[in-house]
Amino acid sequence: MSSDALGSEAPLLEVRDLVSGYDHVRVLEGVSFEVRDRQIVTILGSNGAGKSTLLKTLSGLLVVESGSIQFGGKSLVGRPPGEIVDAGLCHVAEGRRLFRTQSVMSNLELGLYGTRLSRAEEKRRLDEVLETFPMLAERPNIAAGALSGGQQQMLAIAQALLRTPRLLMLDEPSLGLAPIVVDQVMAVIQKLRDQGVAIVLVEQLVERALEVADIAYVLRSGRVLGSGRPEELQGSDLIKRAYLGG
Ligand SMILES: Nc1ncnc2c1ncn2[C@@H]1O[C@H](COP(=O)(O)OP(=O)(O)OP(=O)(O)O)[C@@H](O)[C@H]1O
Ligand SMILES: [Mg+2]
CATH class of the missing domain: 3.40.50.300 (P-loop containing nucleotide triphosphate hydrolases)
Structure with missing residues (x-):
């Protein structure tokens, strides 16, 4: 073999x-x-x-x-x-740890924190997750805490996906x-x-x-x-x- x-x-x-x-x-x-x-x-x-x-x-x-x-x-x-x-290896913790008062977009950007990617690569990844979760793309400026439970779960998953696990x-x-x-x-x-x-x-x-x-x-x-x-x-x-x- x-x-x-x-x-x-x-x-x-x-x-x-x-x-x-x-x-x-x-x-x-x-x-x-x-x-x-x-x-x-x-x-x-x-x-x-x-x-x-x-x-x-x-x-x-x-x-x-x-x-x-x-x-x-x-x-x-x-x-x-x-x-x-x-x-x-990425982990979406129990109870969706989001920044509830921050917008959907800020939460996504925080998901990229510390990655030191180029702006172009950041944008490419953001576009990709927003394509996977169109409901997040529709309301980028709403506070995460104002999303429904399901939408918050999608946001938590999207945040993890930005790290390309x-x-x-x-x-x-x-x-x-x-x-x-x-x-x-x-x-x-x-x-x-x-x-x-x-x-x-x-x-x-x-x-x-x-x-x-x-x-x-x-x-x-x-x-x-x-x-x-x-x-x-x-x-x-x-x-x-x-x-x-x-
Ligand atoms: N921060 C902590 N400090 C001390 N013990 C803890 C802590 N967190 C969990 N434990 C203990 O560890 C054991 C396993 O807990 P764990 O949270 O891993 O269970 P779980 O299978 O995820 O349960 P659940 O379905 O309720 O989420 C429990 O006995 C719990 O009391
Ligand atoms: Mg548990």
Whole structure:
């Protein structure tokens, strides 16, 4: 087998035995999973399972106690958040952290903060995300806090896309959204995957996540309880155990 063929088979993100947490609280007790190019991988699990902690650890916001994180063949362990974003791993945090009193356009420009791109490249990227999210282009001067929940989620995703991620991690993008708006968010996620961005999707809406995902991992108490293809997991004992205990 050529090294090229081997390279194309290596996962984009490979996490092994990851242990991390907060100060004196260990949350992740040895998590392993992987994401391949153009995959939507969903991380499921009940409240407190460690899903957000996992994303925060991958994006460099929490210290890795032990284990490995390989992304595009390089280790991310110990690297600061800015370098991890530059490497192509972006995180849209739970609860859409926008500057609510600032306009849509200012929020997008803040998404480019620190990139030191040429004006032309900045403009090219802004035009590209506004094309993906026409509803943002329609109201560039409105305060982010005045957008609907779904529009705010789109803005948060657009902000991350300005960094041209290879892998986008989304923490509960459907939170607080009406079902029809959840449809729109899921459609955007699938479109991004089709455009070549791999996705890690953390979701409370298990059925919705399984509809769009290629692979699902189920977390419980900081460990991977199991994983599989959505069609294997729908209605499975694994899912029931993860959410109901036992
Ligand atoms: N800042 C923090 N300091 C200390 N412990 C924390 C902190 N944030 C979360 N934890 C703890 O880590 C554990 C996992 O929390 P985490 O937020 O990762 O869960 P989650 O799976 O994202 O849950 P949810 O579905 O409710 O968002 C919980 O026991 C929680 O109390
Ligand atoms: Mg969470």
